[in-house]
Amino acid sequence: MINKFDTQSIFSFSAIAADNLAVHELAGFQQTFSSGYFCRRCLVTYENRLLPLTDVHFIQRTHLQHNKYLNSLENDLQMKSKFGVVGPSPLNGLQNFDPTTSFPGDLMHDFYEGVCPLIIMAMLKEASSSRLITYNAIQNRTENFVYGNLDKSNKPPAIMVKHFNSDRIVGSAAQKYCLFRLFPIMFSDLVERLESFKIYLILRELLDMVLALSQRKRWLPFMETLSINFQCLMLDLLPHKVIPKVHFITEYTRIIDENGPPVRYWCMRYEAAHLYFKKIAMQSYNFKNIPKTSAQRQQLRQCFFLSKPYFLRTFEEASDTKQTRMHEIDSKVKILIAQRYGQQLVQSDQSLLRCSKLIHNHIIYKQYAVYVYDLEHVEEIPLFFQVLYIFKFNQRWMFIVDFLNTDGFSTKLWSYKLSSYGRLGIVLPNDLKYFHKGLDLYEIDNLHVVNLTSRLTKNN
């Protein structure tokens, strides 16, 4: 409870998000992941991680059992570690704290910086060893791939020969995810000939569900099956790549069951903030007191943001605006405007304000981007429209959109196939309900496809 001037804020501790090494240090578990009991949630050992999950079920850690391990450590000072537990956590006095459940896995570290780049590397190496593509051609392709307008802010660096030698993909977590997501589009000509692409498909389906912000309880058994399939296929095809994170991935069903959607407690926001401090540390040339400079800059930055009138409030911000006269507007669009706002407006040759990007209530709308406006049938097939124009009329912004046809789902490209029949319509920013992220349309194999960033479900 925090006392304020005239009120009190009541809160309770629930979970801590951190990378695995930091968690193990803070929770009092062993800090090595290459031997012994490396998991903070169950009693798997480093050797047993290679047992297929179809044959074995690992005992889950419990608060009671954890305390017993701590007691035996206390009673026998010679003993350095008991089932991976090395000592009490400094947070033990915190109400609601339990070292075995208070540290759910972090999606960013386990997926984006863990298994996703691992699978990308495995697929590319397989492609090269099967003589489907050379390292140089891979570098060329990753360098010259044309990313969509929205994806290009996370454009990953090219994968070079030296990265294959070091077995590492460089870049930020968001860039690695962007590469993982667009991999089937980027390498559409060869993915189907790769054995390891089977692992990609299972992992991708699982990740799409893990990333979903509204999740359904009834997904959990299927997610469990996907996790088991993923682990078994890894053992079959890439046994040397079964790192501890492969085991951690298989525990997300339980993590979600206990804590809800992982994007609610991931390290992504922290990483973005951390990036800012890293930049300051590099650029300030302060070698004596970096924390002081960082704190000062951070405070000034916060003051600046808080002084802006739209901080945490509803606002509109349009960029690249210009006036368009009625006679310059496409005739189909004019018919639409006339139907909605009357013939007089169209005949008056009045000018309308138009823009290419609109931020409305913290949501970014971009011209030519694709948005999900509904989910259809029990399968929850997304319906899309593409924003053709963004106009302002009567002090209100509106989108002229093309309602696209969802022609099906391409498993190979892990994308929805879309086509246009020229069904235009007017949509207002507040009409959008299901998915506020703009998506890029890619053209591949004579198809127009859109690659979602998570599985969608209605909020009811």
Ligand SMILES: [Zn+2]
């Ligand atoms: Zn475990």
